Amino acid sequence: MKKHAIIPIFIPHEGCPNDCVFCNQKKITARQNPVYGEDVKTIIEQYLPTLTGRGLETIEVAFFGGSFTGIPIAQQNSYLSVAKQYKDQGLIDKIHLSTRPDYINEEILSNLKKYSVDIIELGVQSFDDTVLHASNRGHNSEIVYKSCELIQSYALELGIQLMIGLPGDTREKSIYSAKETIKIAPSIARLYPTIIIEDTELLNMYHRGDYKPLSQEEAVFTTKEMYKILDHAGIKIIRVGLKSTDIINENGAVTGGTYHPSFRQLVESQIAREALEAQLQSLLATDLNSDDFNREIQHYSFESNEKCFSNMIGNKGSNKNYFIKMYPDIKITYSKNRSLADNHYNVLK
Template identity: 65%
Template sequence: MKKHAIIPVFIPHRGCPNDCVFCNQKAITARSSDVSPEDVRNTIETYLPTLTGRGLKTIELAFFGGSFTGLPIPEQSAFLAVAKEYKDAGLIDKIHMSTRPDYINRDILDNLKTYDADIIELGVQSFDPDVLRASNRGHTIEDVYKACHLIKEYGFTLGIQLMIGLPGDSPAKSIASAKEAVRLSPQLARLYPTIVLRDTRLLQMYEEGIYQPLTTEEAVSTTKEMYRILDDAGITILRVGLKSTDLITEGEAICGHTFHPAFRQLVEGELAKESLENQLHQLLENAGETEPQAGNFAFKSNGHSFSNMIGNAKRNKLYFAEKYPGIKIRWQLDTALEDGQYSVIKY
């Protein structure tokens, strides 16, 4: 049962005068009008009846879409006052926001503390300075380090958002960014393969032939390695890829084949496949075999991870059936296994 829910408040392009090459905030927030504190109250009142009484452990109010701390502090305070009212009443548990690394300083954090905010996610995107420049991010790596250290000093929960396949990026650079993120010890992370949207400089760059988006396979391959690095470090990965509901219409994603409604499952399915195949070969090696010619095997996971074990559109089942036609595989549940843990047994 789901134990965590988010009440999202979108503030489209508010607080952010920068124009990153990939950004069309109207498209990715599906909102174009300004948001008022009263809108925040109305949003909370709309969501709460559907959330209360469901045994949820945590209900968060999250400000997404723009760079929240880039707003003038009086505007931030007006939004936060509404959030704090509901938190003080015990109706929500946490206040969550996303922002840019260069919009963090002590005055801002002092104000967030006043309103009992909890979680700050930074849109870092990359730890490579050339990628940041080519993407017109408008902040430096030093801004990222400073912001992360301040956020942790003040006791906020830190989240880091990374993108894959930006201009000037490479698999090696993306993987290095994941490793650098681990060094800064965030509690949360998001991984977003770059998608080419309408009305962006990135679309112009694609049309001019100076930017080539990743294929789905390339995006999955790199994201998988970044996911593994973050997960092994105990960092909670909140999201992998945009949701379909993050786009106004299906036509918003132009040419970046990285958009897939089940992108996270593609990534987690690849990780499951690697684990299963590694264990299969280890069993064969222990038995003195080089290739599985015949035999019966059980591939196991718990219920939550079963769809990843099978793979999106059953691609893992098809992969093993095609690559190892001589063996018989039973796909089974094992409640003793943890999420993301898989077991291969020969019987």
């Protein structure tokens, strides 16, 4: 059963005057109606009846869609005061917002604490200064480290968002960003392969030949390596890849293969395949060296918990097909083991 629910409040991008090459915020903002404090109340009231009484551990109001701390302070407070009322009444548990690293200071954080904010996600995107500059982020990595440290000093939960395949990026730079992230030790993270969308400078760069998007294979591989680094460090990865409803639709993107509606599963399926194959090869090596090894078809069982079963099978059966092709002389059955933790797999003979 799902234990965590989010009430999303989408704020127009008016809080961000910057023009990052990958963002079409001006077009998006032009299509959005202004949001007022009473709108926040209306949205929360719409969601709460569907969430209460379901045994949820956490109900969270999350402000998405812009650089929250860049909007005028009075406007921030009009939103936060409504959310805080529901939190004070015990109807929600957490208040969550997203912003830029250069829109964090002590005055801002003191105000957020006053309104009982719990989680701040920073759109870091990369820890490499050449990538930040090429993407026109408007700041360098120094402010990222300072802002993360400041947020944690206020005892606020920190999230870090990283993008893969930005201008000037390489696999090594993306993996470096993941390693820098674990040094900071946020509690949550998001991993987003770069997608080219309409009305952006990145699209112009693509048409000029100044930017080459990642292939799907490249995007999955790099994201997989970053995921493993973060997951091993105990950082909860709450999103991998964009949903079409986040800021674009599938027809509005030049993706180069990086957009996929099940991108997270592509990544987690690859991780599952690696774990399963490593165990299988170890067992096969042991069996081949055994004196009583029977050269007839061998039977092995792959196990996961119910949540990760689809990752073990692979997107559209990709892992099953892989093992049939690569190991035609063995028979594999797939089963569920509720005692296994998420992203843990067993291979048994």
